[in-house]
Amino acid sequence: MTVRAGVAGWPIAHSLSPLIHTAWLSAAGLDGAYAAHPCGTEADFNRLLDGGRAGRLRGLNVTAPWKEQALSEADIVSPTARACGSANLLVFEGGRIVADSTDGHGLLIALAEQAPHLSLSGASVVVLGAGGAARAAVQALVAAGAEVGVLNRTAERAERLAQDLGARVVTPEALTTARLVVNALSVPPALDLDALPADAVVMDMTYRPLETPFLAQARARGLTGVDGLAMLIGQARPSFEALFGVSPPDVDVRALALEALAS
Structure with a gap:
């Protein structure tokens, strides 16, 4: 059958x-x-x-x-x-x-495939957004041992997510020490990626388009990019x-x- x-x-x-x-x-x-x-x-x-x-x-x-x-x-x-x-x-x-x-699993698989040099244990990570996608990302990253900060326009939603999952709320200044930035927003974030360290990894959970403006901006700076298609297949x-x-x-x-x- x-x-x-x-x-x-x-x-x-x-x-x-x-x-x-x-x-x-x-x-x-x-x-x-x-x-x-x-x-x-x-x-x-x-x-x-x-x-x-x-x-x-x-x-x-x-x-x-x-x-x-x-x-x-x-x-x-x-x-x-x-x-x-x-x-x-x-x-x-x-x-x-x-x-x-399985979304968080997909995120971790994508990182392992496209940024194999990145070790999440103890790493400073910034997740952009505080919706359902951000929640799945934060849960997986915290479980993997990362120090996760949530950056969101509405502080109240970010605080609720951080409190629920063992993360913290951060400001854009957190980018200066971030090893990984994950975009869980449905729109391109207005962020200056020049603040990121030279060895940082940037991930976008969206796969349409595959090369989002956020990823293109990161790659133009010479940063490692991880795309949403790898996450889709991983989950x-x-x-x-x-x-x-x-x-x-x-x-x-x-x-x-x-x-x-x-x-």
Whole structure:
């Protein structure tokens, strides 16, 4: 019987997740399907969850704006998803919803791949933003041993996030000693990257465009850049294993994704 899974969000037509998971399914020779599920309203999303509870879906990746809703609807929540305050992975088991978050894992994988010289243990890190993406980033980075500062326009949100996850609130002056800056904002940050040390790493969690203005600014300064596509693929790996029961096969899904982005 075909194992059905997918990704839910709005908008969702741009998502590269179906491309990535379908490539892995094909290479693994699995009887599986992974599709995009547009959910423009909360009612749409809840109907999709009802289908999962009824056994019509094995599971879902969840993207904006339904990650917090995904967590609140779950019957079983992983410690990571609870700490993040959101879930990007739902698995349906016997009518119950199990929630997890693999975003932080994806971030760490991206850093390991594209900035292998960076050691996070004890490193000074600045995360830009205080929304759901920032929360996932901070949770993973704190767990990896980094000293994380949150820089956000609204201090109250930054303080709440920092207090919840063991980080601190910082000002732009923190950039002068940062080993890593992670942009978790949905818009390009207005920051002067000249303040960063020469060996700093800059990461943007966005992958459309792949080379964001923020990354381009960093690379122009000779800094190491880490892109959001590496994070997307990194978070997809444990998702695939949870949804289909096997590790992803060795396929160059990044090349496929780059081709799709170019077109």
